[in-house]
Amino acid sequence: xxxxxxxxxxxxxxxxxxxxxxxxxxxxxxxxxxxxxxxxxxxxxxxxxxxxxxxxxxxxxxxxxxxxxxxxxxxxxxxxxxxxxxxxxxxxxxx
Numbered sequence: 001x002x003x004x005x006x007x008x009x010x011x012x013x014x015x016x017x018x019x020x021x022x023x024x025x026x027x028x029x030x031x032x033x034x035x036x037x038x039x040x041x042x043x044x045x046x047x048x049x050x051x052x053x054x055x056x057x058x059x060x061x062x063x064x065x066x067x068x069x070x071x072x073x074x075x076x077x078x079x080x081x082x083x084x085x086x087x088x089x090x091x092x093x094x095x
Contacts, residue, residue, distance in 0.1 A: 010078040016043045025091050027057065029084045030075050040084045055089030 008030070010018060016031035031040050038057040044057035062085045084088040094095035 007077050010081060011074070016040065017045060025088045027086050029086065030078075030081055031084060033080050033082050035082075038053070041086065044086050055091075057086040058089050059084055060087045061085075 008019065010017065010030065014032070016029050016035060018027050018029050021027040027042055027044055029040050031043065035043070041057050041059055059072075061071055062068050068084070071085045072082035075083055
């Protein structure tokens with residue numbers, strides 16, 4: 001199962017957008033394909049301070065933790081964009 005979102009007004013080169021979050025422990029970001037995982041994490045840290053605890057956002061491949069298909073995966077609405085899944089580092093026992 002891919003991460004999907006409702007139609008947003010996005011262009012392939014527009015900025016990243018956080019489109020989902022759950023209880024401050026996970027979020028999903030739709031970002032231009034040229035952004036690296038580190039850039040997506042930095043965006044999420046700056047854009048969404050509502051994560052639980054004091055940790056940082058970390059990109060996680062959903063498939064490695066049994067939550068569906070590999071991420072990032074292509075955006076379901078705009079070419080040249082990827083959907084990333086992130087977890088709070090507090091959940092990952094980091095930082």
